[in-house]
Amino acid sequence: MNQFLSLLLNGLSLGAIYALIALGFVIIFKASEVVTFMQGSLLLLGAYLIARLSEPIGFWAAAAVGIVGTAAAAVLVERLLISRLRGAPVISLAILTIGVDLIILTEITRRIGSDILNVGHPWGGDAVSIGGVGITTNRALAIVVAGILIGAFFIAFKFSSWGIAMRAAAEDGEAAALMGIRLGWVSMVAWLVAGVLAAVAGLFATGSPTPGVTPAIWAVALAALPAAILGGLDSTGGALVGGLIIGVATAMAAGYQDQIAFLGRGFGEVVPYVVMVAVLLVRPSGLFGTRDVTRV
């Protein structure tokens, strides 16, 4: 039982990190109609900036610069590439983001080499115990911070002018433009938010029990992708639920790997995709994907 609770808690924290990435993915999809594959490199960029700067300027300043820098990079991609190619086929834009992703990934990999960069989290490798269940402080903070960020996002999405503009633009871009909503502005803010979320995810994904920043953390986004899709590509709530499901499933598969050894070693790594396929077989548009409310 205790093992189960511990896996559940750790799974939720992993899921919180996935949810941040998946949410960014969904926001960008809704606002720019782009299926983006560069979340992984944004996450890596954020973590890399924070790790490199935390020595000279301290962790908190480094975190601020890393988050702002990553958001700026995302906005730059939107302004320089995506906004100029408005109307290009969805596939072309998706492949464009893969290209940018590879460029950033290659460059940061070259810079890191075979090192493991230490991010210098003030909480280091501390652990806390919640109701007798142990979890690293880093993972516990990930749940709290992701919870606050995602909550703030949902409030803004529901009530702020930006939220209404974004939902209107996602549903009918031309009609939104006729209301005086600037589509370029909506899209730019979406990339900015996704950049912030990716950097924060990078900050926690590289903390204990993960040893530090290596190019391999880029792969966190590969697990978040199925989270977004099983939640329903265009559903922000789905991104959250999808992230948590994938996180818990991954943690469980890793924790009980002896019991499920008959499925083969390394099953944990493919769990996100197995879960996604299972969900899509039952609900092709994902758990919360759009099913229209048009009158019949």
Add this chain to the structure above:
Amino acid sequence: MMDETHAPILEVRDLAVTYGGVVQALRGVDITVGEGSVVALLGSNGAGKTTLLRTLSGTLKLHKGRVESGEVRYRGSSLKGRDPARCVADGLVQVPEGRRIFSRLTVEENLKAGGLGAKDKSTRAPAQERVYDLFPVLADRRTQRAGLLSGGEQQMLAIGRGLMAGPKLLLLDEPSLGLAPRIIGQIGEVIREINRQGTSVLLVEQNATMALGVADTAFVLDVGKVSLQGPAVELAQSDAVQRLYLGHGAEETEAAAPRAGTRKTLARWKA
């Protein structure tokens, strides 16, 4: 005539528009809307009515359309290169053909979206009150998803949403499309009321009976060119309009209904 008693709020001179550099949608159009008046623009399918409104609202670019020649002056200054957001801020608001309400947003959120382009944020609350006064049915259903409204209610929402930015000139694209005669009558009343409250209106219609009943002046667009124009009452009696539009009034409303249906499906696929 209208034009002599009122300074024009809108002047379209010799306007030619093409799509993708090949399709000639407008070929030398001249239209004037007097300040404070309702002007009807009639024409059959493909005549170029929507194209004219797109040119005015700055959304032509979204359709790869281009102004080849001519000039459009709104409140004395040229609209050339003005983007949709600035048009709305300047009080030039288009209510699109086929309603195009945001069906996943609530009625109230639709109105809020309509107010986002207003220049002065403090006008949003009174604008919303005005819309609810004009359309009490929207007030009753303010927290409902807009997609659940009936066709007539959706059209009212589309018009109400357009009013949220406080337009000085309201461009309405076929508001009667796919609606029952009784509802069309109500829409006509509403347009009259909006105008009475001080908004000039350019009303694009295929339903000539309603449009000519509401408008002061009218223009008939025929394959990208103005073929007839004059005071609405005179035009209603002219042979050409009788034959082309009024004679087929009943059939037209019927024919419009399935068309609205197709458009909706298309919009869904796009979304």
